[in-house]
Amino acid sequence: MPELVVLHPGWQSTIQDTGRSGYFRQGLSEGGALDEHAFRWANKLLDNEPNAACIEILLGKFEAEFTANAMIAVTGADITVTMNGQVLSHWSSHCVQRGDVIRFGQARSGLRTYLGIAGGWQTPRQFGSRTVVMRENLGGLDGGPLKQGDRLAFKAGESPARRAVPEALRPEYQTPLTVKVMPGYQYEHFGVIARRTFETAEYIVSNDINRMGYKLNGPAVAADARKLASEGIAYGAIQIPPDGQPIVLLKDRQTIGGYPKIGCVASLDCARLSQRSPGSPIRFEFTDVDQIQAERRLFDRFFNHSQWVDDERQIVWP
Amino acid sequence: MRVHAVSEQAVQVEFGRDIDEALIPVIARAVEAIRAELGSVIIDLIPSYTTLLCFYDYNQVDSQWMVREITRILSAIDAGGTGSIGGRLVEIPVWYDLSVGYDLDALAQQKSLSITEIIELHSAREYQVFAIGFNPGFGFLGALDERIATPRHSTPRRQVQQGSVGIADAQTAVYPMASPGGWNIIGRTPRVMFDPSGRSGQAALLSVGDRVRFIPISRSEFIEQGGQPDA
Numbered sequence: 082m083p084e085l086v087v088l089h090p091g092w093q094s095t096i097q098d099t100g101r102s103g104y105f106r107q108g109l110s111e112g113g114a115l116d117e118h119a120f121r122w123a124n125k126l127l128d129n130e131p132n133a134a135c136i137e138i139l140l141g142k143f144e145a146e147f148t149a150n151a152m153i154a155v156t157g158a159d160i161t162v163t164m165n166g167q168v169l170s171h172w173s174s175h176c177v178q179r180g181d182v183i184r185f186g187q188a189r190s191g192l193r194t195y196l197g198i199a200g201g202w203q204t205p206r207q208f209g210s211r212t213v214v215m216r217e218n219l220g221g222l223d224g225g226p227l228k229q230g231d232r233l234a235f236k237a238g239e240s241p242a243r244r245a246v247p248e249a250l251r252p253e254y255q256t257p258l259t260v261k262v263m264p265g266y267q268y269e270h271f272g273v274i275a276r277r278t279f280e281t282a283e284y285i286v287s288n289d290i291n292r293m294g295y296k297l298n299g300p301a302v303a304a305d306a307r308k309l310a311s312e313g314i315a316y317g318a319i320q321i322p323p324d325g326q327p328i329v330l331l332k333d334r335q336t337i338g339g340y341p342k343i344g345c346v347a348s349l350d351c352a353r354l355s356q357r358s359p360g361s362p363i364r365f366e367f368t369d370v371d372q373i374q375a376e377r378r379l380f381d382r383f384f385n386h387s388q389w390v391d392d393e394r395q396i397v398w399p
Numbered sequence: 400m401r402v403h404a405v406s407e408q409a410v411q412v413e414f415g416r417d418i419d420e421a422l423i424p425v426i427a428r429a430v431e432a433i434r435a436e437l438g439s440v441i442i443d444l445i446p447s448y449t450t451l452l453c454f455y456d457y458n459q460v461d462s463q464w465m466v467r468e469i470t471r472i473l474s475a476i477d478a479g480g481t482g483s484i485g486g487r488l489v490e491i492p493v494w495y496d497l498s499v500g501y502d503l504d505a506l507a508q509q510k511s512l513s514i515t516e517i518i519e520l521h522s523a524r525e526y527q528v529f530a531i532g533f534n535p536g537f538g539f540l541g542a543l544d545e546r547i548a549t550p551r552h553s554t555p556r557r558q559v560q561q562g563s564v565g566i567a568d569a570q571t572a573v574y575p576m577a578s579p580g581g582w583n584i585i586g587r588t589p590r591v592m593f594d595p596s597g598r599s600g601q602a603a604l605l606s607v608g609d610r611v612r613f614i615p616i617s618r619s620e621f622i623e624q625g626g627q628p629d630a
Contacts, residue, residue, distance in 0.1 A: 105443045105454070107593075107603035108535040207595065208602070217535055218576070219595060265405035310418050311530055311539070313445030313452025315406040337447050337532030345406035370404045370462045377407050381458055 083149030085198070087231040091142035091185065095213040096204050096221040096233075099132040104208050105313065105336045112212035112220065113332045115292060115355035116193050117348065118252065119157035121384040123197030125396075126154035126174040128241045131384055133201025134211040136227070138194045141185040143227075147177050152199040152240040158191030158254065158356060172246040191254035191356040200236035214333055216293070244389060247396065258357060260329075260350035261368040262319065266312075266342035270305040271321070278302050279343060279365055284327065286354075286361045292333040294320075295354055297363055301325025305341040314338050317346035319365075327365075329354060347373040349380055402470045404462040405452070408442075410469060412451045419449070420542065423527050426451055427486065427608040432472050440465075446607040447530040448539075486528070486608035491573060493522070493564050493613045494621035495586035498629060501556075502583040506549060506566070520544045521564075521585065522613045526571065528605050536575035536593030536603035540611050543569045555581035562587045562626065564613070571613075575603070589616075589626030 087094075097120065100113025114120035114137055124133050136143070141160045154174040155162050162169045163184050169175050177183070185194065204211045207219050218224035222231055268276070284299035302325045313336060320328045320340040329346050330338075331354075344367070346354065357363065387396050401413045412429065414422050426446045433453060434441060440459050445452040455465055495518045497503055507514050526540035533539075548569040556579065559565070563574045565582025574580060575592035592604045605611065622628070 103443050104535075104602075105445045105452075106531060106606070107601070108531045108533065108537055109602075217595075219535075263404065263406055265403060266411070310448035310450070311532065312447045312450040313409075313411070315409040315452065315454070317406055335532055335534075336445055337530055342405075348407060370407055373407045374457050374461055378458055 082203075082234045083147070083151065083237050084232040084234050085202075086146045086148060087144075087227050087229055087233070088146060088182070089142065089144035090227040090229055090231070091138055091140065091144075093139040094143050094227045095137050095215070096134050096202055096211050096227075097137045097213065098134040098201070098211050100212050100332060101208045101210045108336055109208060109219070110214045110217060110333050110336065111316070112210065112214040112292075114195065115332055115352065116157055116195070117352045118380075119193070119195050119352075119356075122172065122246050123154045123156045123195040124201075125384060125387070126156070126244045126246065127152060127197050127199045128389070129197065129199065129201055133197065134204065136196040136202065136233075138185055138196060139192060141187045141194065143185040143196070144182065146182045147179060149179050149237060150240075151177050151235060153177055153183075154197040155194060156197075156246065157194040158188040160188050160194050161186035162194075170245065172251050174241070174244050176240060176243065192358055193356060198235045199240060200238060203234040203236065216333060242389070252353070252356075254356040255361075257362045257364070258350075258353055259364040259366050260354060261347040261373055262344040262365045263347070263370045263373060264344045264367055266318065266344065267305050267309065268343050270307060270341065271343055272303055275303040276343070279327070280367060282364075284363045284365075286357050286359050286363060287326075288359045290359065292331060294328050294330045294334060296326060296328045298326055302327060302343065307341075309339050309341055311337045311339040314342075315345050316348055317351045318342045319344055319346060331355060348377060400473060402466050402473070404466060407457055407462070409452055409454045410462065410465045412453070412469060412473065413449060414451070415449045417449070418529070418541075420527055422449055423529065423608055428476050429473055432476050433469060436472050437468060445532075447532070486606070486610050488525070488610045488612065489605060491588050491590050491611055491613050492616040492620065492624060493586040493588050494616050494618060494626060495521070496618065499560070499563070499587040500585040503585045506547065506583055506585065509549065510547060512546065517547055517585065518615055520547050521566075521571065522615050524612075526611045528607050528609045528611060529570075531603060531605060531607055534575060534578055534593075535595070536605065537572060538592075538603075538605035538609075538611070539570050539572055541570045543571050545569065549583055551581035552583070555579050559584060560587065560627070560629070562589065562592070564588060587621070587626060589621050589624035
């Protein structure tokens with residue numbers, strides 16, 4: 082079977098697909114690619130199924146060698162990527178030959194780069210997904226990030242045409258980000274001043290960020306002091322712990338928790354947030370759920386139904 | 400009862416504000432009814448102490464429709480009376496011993512009880528599974544006899560062994576896998592609480608609504624049943 086041999090795993094490189102679905106009741110995290118936008122593009126460039134597994138590379142410094150010809154795609158955080166020393170264009174698919182060595186530099190903008198391959202990386206599925214959730218020791222080759230010497234299988238086969246994401250659709254990860262929030266959970270138990278602070282202040286991404294959540298620093302949101310029984314946590318839920326500093330809970334979050342929550346960040350904004358590095362400014366803006374659902378449905382329709390046309394560098398959407 | 404959207408993917412039902420054993424069968428009936436009627440759009444359900452979080456396919460239906468349907472289904476159950484769902488009874492053997500129950504001795508001293516009394520109090524009751532979470536298969540069980548209820552350690556242990564049986568406030572639980580943890584550890588079970596092979600859909604031994612009884616066992620029974628004492 083054709084393989085990718087990991088020469089250098091970088092800071093943290095994990096196999097991710099769209100995550101586990103239907104196992105929350107047993108206490109399993111969903112996991113899955115944090116930046117759904119870049120992840121979906123990697124698969125779109127390769128005509129893969131929407132949930133084919135990619136490697137999520139945190140901050141870069143990943144190196145690997147291909148044992149067979151293949152078609153790959155690179156999307157996400159802005160990183161210099163070379164193949165045998167030649168720079169590869171970003172947000173594009175590329176042909177690789179047996180023996181080629183791919184090297185990722187250090188991220189300049191954004192945190193997470195996705196390396197996709199035609200057909201997806203063929204690691205075993207656990208609970209319906211190849212996703213690695215490190216805390217649970219599930220997924221990937223051994224439940225953890227990739228290590229030197231790991232061999233990732235992929236399918237030999239017909240390569241799709243070379244493609245690139247249109248310039249206008251490539252995101253910028255350094256612009257100030259305002260995330261849309263649906264009020265919910267204990268929103269009504271927060272005081273008027275707390276809500277106002279939350280919605281008007283600027284918060285800064287702290288150093289305390291990982292696949293479970295993003296802690297932000299800024300003006301404290303006066304917390305709801307009532308004792309709360311642990312409850313199910315939705316993607317993007319914003320916990321306000323006693324110190325008043327918001328924590329946005331992401332893909333590897335625990336399934337239940339007992340801190341008060343002021344609302345939930347829209348899933349597509351969670352993806353944008355996951356590319357923001359410590360020090361980035363973040364603002365919150367309350368929006369109703371209907372608008373957020375409409376935007377998310379457009380996103381899903383685009384990635385599930387759009388098709389490449391004639392010259393293979395354009396994409397149309399039926 | 401309140402039904403409201405919490406995100407584009409989920410609607411939450413609040414059944415009450417305070418932890419109450421009487422809510423468990425109510426929530427269990429709600430889970431069954433929602434699954435039965437909305438199975439094709441429901442992706443997952445997280446029942447917990449006082450709430451039920453319903454994840455659904457937003458590409459099929461919208462938030463308002465979900466809130467309306469769930470409200471309708473729940474009012475029909477309310478009208479339907481009080482038939483209770485018992486849940487399964489799960490027996491969990493425990494080797495209560497100082498060598499694996501690191502806090503047993505301190506707890507006995509603090510509560511002015513003998514170790515035998517603590518074991519008797521812990522294994523005398525049938526517990527309800529209130530919630531599953533924290534880690535895969537981790538069941539929050541209650542309510543504990545108040546004579547042995549005790550708060551978590553202020554500094555969690557860096558590593559609690561798989562199968563450890565702990566106490567936190569008026570709750571008890573088994574750690575399905577080794578992890579950091581702040582509960583007071585009083586023993587260890589040889590029973591597998593979570594099977595990560597994922598071959599069967601149900602990997603967690605416990606589900607919300609099940610009842611649990613702890614059965615004291617000896618060291619030799621513990622070893623026989625595959626238990627791992629500390630090296």
